[in-house]
Amino acid sequence: xxxxxxxxxxxxxxxxxxxxxxxxxxxxxxxxxxxxxxxxxxxxxxxxxxxxxxxxxxxxxxxxxxxxxxxxxxxxxxxxxxxxxxxxxxxxx
Numbered sequence: 001x002x003x004x005x006x007x008x009x010x011x012x013x014x015x016x017x018x019x020x021x022x023x024x025x026x027x028x029x030x031x032x033x034x035x036x037x038x039x040x041x042x043x044x045x046x047x048x049x050x051x052x053x054x055x056x057x058x059x060x061x062x063x064x065x066x067x068x069x070x071x072x073x074x075x076x077x078x079x080x081x082x083x084x085x086x087x088x089x090x091x092x093x
Contacts, residue, residue, distance in 0.1 A: 043072065043079035052089055 010018075044052065049069075050060055060080075063069040069088055072079045 042082050044082060044085050046071075046078050046080070049080040049085050052085060 046057055046060060050057055053060075055063075060069065060071070064071040069080060069084060072081065
């Protein structure tokens, strides 16, 4: 695979504009991929739930015992309903 290197004179503003454009494109691509992944999920892991709500695993455990947020076990793993987590997130805002 051969590459062609072409050097030309451009102003600093033009160069910074090109960099800004490439960064914006990369961030938009990342943002779009995250949004589609998140919207497909019906359940969050303990880690994702704790991070979204800004609480510890212990708090999640206590909330489950008190019925504040219901945990769902699938095998040895614990998951939380996306709808329930998002409703708790809206309440805490």
